[in-house]
Amino acid sequence: GQNIDQPTEMTATEGAIVQINCTYQTSGFNGLFWYQQHAGEAPTFLSYNVLDGLEEKGRFSSFLSRSKGYSYLLLKELQMKDSASYLCAVRDRRELSFGAGTTVTVRA
Amino acid sequence: GAVVSQHPSWVICKSGTSVKIECRSLDFQATTMFWYRQFPKQSLMLMATSNEGSKATYEQGVEKDKFLINHASLTLSTLTVTSAHPEDSSFYICSARGTGQTAYEQYFGPGTRLTVT
Numbered sequence A: 001g002q003n004i005d006q007p008t009e010m011t012a013t014e015g016a017i018v019q020i021n022c023t024y025q026t027s028g029f030n031g032l033f034w035y036q037q038h039a040g041e042a043p044t045f046l047s048y049n050v051l052d053g054l055e056e057k058g059r060f061s062s063f064l065s066r067s068k069g070y071s072y073l074l075l076k077e078l079q080m081k082d083s084a085s086y087l088c089a090v091r092d093r094r095e096l097s098f099g100a101g102t103t104v105t106v107r108a
Numbered sequence B: 001g002a003v004v005s006q007h008p009s010w011v012i013c014k015s016g017t018s019v020k021i022e023c024r025s026l027d028f029q030a031t032t033m034f035w036y037r038q039f040p041k042q043s044l045m046l047m048a049t050s051n052e053g054s055k056a057t058y059e060q061g062v063e064k065d066k067f068l069i070n071h072a073s074l075t076l077s078t079l080t081v082t083s084a085h086p087e088d089s090s091f092y093i094c095s096a097r098g099t100g101q102t103a104y105e106q107y108f109g110p111g112t113r114l115t116v117t
Helices: none
Strands: A003-005 A009-013 A018-025 A032-037 A044-049 A053-057 A060-065 A070-075 A084-091 A096-098 A102-107 B004-007 B010-013 B019-025 B032-038 B045-051 B067-073 B076-081 B090-097 B112-116
Touching (some): A003 A084, A018 A084, A032 A060, A032 A070, B019 B032, B019 B112, B032 B067
Antiparallel strands (some): A053 A060, A060 A070, A084 A096, B019 B076, B032 B045, B067 B076
C-alpha cells in the first residue's frame, strides 16, 4: 500500500495562489493523480503525472518528483468555486490509493 | 466520453434490509471496477476491486459476505449491502477503468448516499 500525506486544510484569498503538497511512499509507482471533490459529490479528475516535472492545465498545475516521493498541485487566480477538497492519489500496479484530502477555503 | 453512472443517487433503508447499488460505464467497456466508501470529512477508502467475470478482491477489513459485488458484464457492476446497519451509512462511489485510452485513469460515478435508519 501507500502512505500519502497532505495538509488537512488551507485558506486563501480570491485571486491568490495556493500550493497543496503531497508526499507518498509506494512499493510500485505507476502515476499520481489529483482530484477535486465538492461536498457530497464524487471526485473529478484534475491532473495526472507519471514523469518528473510540471504539467500545466489552465489555472491548475501539478508537479512530480519521483525520487523525492513528492507532488504539488498549484491553483492560480483562485475563484470562490475552487473551494473544495483536493485529493492526491497514487497508483501502484494494482490500485489507486487516496490521501485524506486537503480542504481549500477561498475567501473573498 | 468515459462516463460512469450510479443508481440510485441516494437511498434510505431500514436496519436489517439489503440495498443494491448499480454502477454502469455508459460509453466504454470497464474491464475493472472499483468500489469506494467515504465517511464524512474522510478520504475515499477502497472496498474492493472487480474484474469482469471474476470474483471481486476485497480490501482488508471489508466483509465480502456483507458487501456483495457482482461484475457480470463489461458495463455493469453492482454492490449489495446485505443486512444493512446504521454504521453502514456512508457515501459509496464506484469507478471504472477500461482499456486503450480509458486505461490509465479511473472514471468515477456520481456516488450513492446510503442512510440506514
